[in-house]
Amino acid sequence: MLSIFGIQSAFENAGLKASEVKLSRGETLFRWGDPVRKMYLVERGSLVMVRTLENGQELVVQRAGPGDLFAEASLFSDQYYCDAICGTAVVCAVYDKQDILNALTNPDLSIPILRAYSLQIRDLHTQIELRNIRRADERLLAYFNTLPVDDEGWHEPEHSWKDISRTIGITHEACYRTLAALERSGRIERSGGRYRLRNQAAVKATR
Amino acid sequence: MLSIFGIQSAFENAGLKASEVKLSRGETLFRWGDPVRKMYLVERGSLVMVRTLENGQELVVQRAGPGDLFAEASLFSDQYYCDAICGTAVVCAVYDKQDILNALTNPDLSIPILRAYSLQIRDLHTQIELRNIRRADERLLAYFNTLPVDDEGWHEPEHSWKDISRTIGITHEACYRTLAALERSGRIERSGGRYRLRNQAAVKATR
DNA sequence: CGTCCGCTTGACTCAGATCAAACTTGGTGG
DNA sequence: CCACCAAGTTTGATCTGAGTCAAGCGGACG
Incomplete structure (x- = not known):
């Protein structure tokens, strides 16, 4: 790209x-x-x-x-x-x-x-690096960290979650589940399609 | 590279x-x-x-x-x-x-x-593609297919298996186990450090 | 209005991660 | 030349996280 x-x-x-x-x-x-x-x-x-x-x-x-x-x-x-x-x-x-x-x-x-x-x-x-992170939650967070955010830390998703799951190498089911778990545990916040990381709870990848 | x-x-x-x-x-x-x-x-x-x-x-x-x-x-x-x-x-x-x-x-x-x-x-x-193959045996075989062979189909390993396992994203234990299983089931042949695929039993990747 | 597709959640299974331990090999230095 | 160390190799036992199958919802688009 x-x-x-x-x-x-x-x-x-x-x-x-x-x-x-x-x-x-x-x-x-x-x-x-x-x-x-x-x-x-x-x-x-x-x-x-x-x-x-x-x-x-x-x-x-x-x-x-x-x-x-x-x-x-x-x-x-x-x-x-x-x-x-x-x-x-x-x-x-x-x-x-x-x-x-x-x-x-x-x-x-x-x-x-x-x-x-x-x-x-x-x-x-960066993508290969992501693939080396085994846990789905950490991999997803690391992926988020490679993406641009606005002033308040919000991510505007450019692809469907299904696409994203394919990009980072997990099934879409695992992706949705992981998202839900991240939200439940307060590591991310979602609202109106956008989402945001909370308290820097992330394994950072390159960038 | x-x-x-x-x-x-x-x-x-x-x-x-x-x-x-x-x-x-x-x-x-x-x-x-x-x-x-x-x-x-x-x-x-x-x-x-x-x-x-x-x-x-x-x-x-x-x-x-x-x-x-x-x-x-x-x-x-x-x-x-x-x-x-x-x-x-x-x-x-x-x-x-x-x-x-x-x-x-x-x-x-x-x-x-x-x-x-x-x-x-x-x-x-090609590397990313490899990572999308989930089963360790298929991934390893696909990796072999990206490597050069001599006239008789033998691969001369350039890296240690431990390195290779890291490259393709599995643990070295899984790698050795998979190798053993591939040999047991006759899908590869090993001799004197070299190895060779048998009867084209492989999921091919790019190249 | 119907169909397609993305989204979401549940239950079950299993492949591979993890932890552990032993053996081989090669190189270094005394 | 041998003792020792480091790293790779090999195998076993156990566990868990993500894949798979399945099913239902809702929005978009033609």
Whole structure:
């Protein structure tokens, strides 16, 4: 999830032209094995990168929202190594991969992308770190600590809890149960969809 | 783990000068919060990036060996967000971070780094994917499938099993037990430290 | 208005964590 | 060359937290 506003303007400054694609919920942007010819910048909606294992388990590898460059790691790949599925209706700006590769000699493009990759790597490290926390409650709290809060400490959830549970690697049932338990024990506070940590009761993760 | 031989030569081609640092097992190359001034290219030995949570749990975020650019994601950070600990005696080539940043306008440097970042992102996705496999035996087999094999399908372990268990997120006891079970049930074969999958009995992961 | 999906809670089960103890191996130093 | 130490490896017994299956509610959207 390259949430770098700089990317879009960097693309423009580098003289790259975008077309647009619109998809509705459940449609696929690309599939495993498809040749990589385009790069997608999400403008509206949210997409997930999914790998389906042989035993049918579905693995969400990445999630992208508005402003994110999607499947950025495929820029140097010939094929996609996962499926891209729309979680909602989606609008993407579409750039030609080869155009981008050609334009990389321009530092005004390559450096923002490098910076974005670097952030992405850090995010992924954070995610892996989260997975090393075994207890669901501690993992969830650690996840909350990676998210932005407003002045009063409130979190505005950007994804459904079901999505979040997949992101942090627990079942949605366990997630809801854990949320309830955290609230019962006064470690978090919920109101109107938002939620807030109380008395810094958290195992902190990176960030 | 940027296992790109290209990196070192790209650094040289870009006119970057390296000094050298030697450390022995257990020493730290840098710690959480240290300012990022240098970049390290591992020449010999192996290093781990570790985050220590407040509850004392140690999390191995990354592991690097010869040829890897270490903590590459910190290139655009001011501070390190983890500790770097030598798993063995280590020799690193040391480059100045600012020199690298200045040289990024040179596409002969920026493109190899971009490519390496991109691979790194894919590796991390693979790791996260692994973590989504719940059963220890399937996770271990999936891990094996991400590793290179020789002509006859043998794996030459590069890390101790204890390290591997940490990498894939199970305890070392569970790891040894699972290995034993896999061998008993004939799904893997072990001999002289090496091991090999039998009859493709595996849940495949990315790669 | 009906269907889909996210949300929520309960009961049960089991895989893997934890604690514990012993053995092997490799390296260090006297 | 051997004693010793540290770390990895191996196996057992026990326990618990999260997965699984199941079922019901309510809001959103077409």
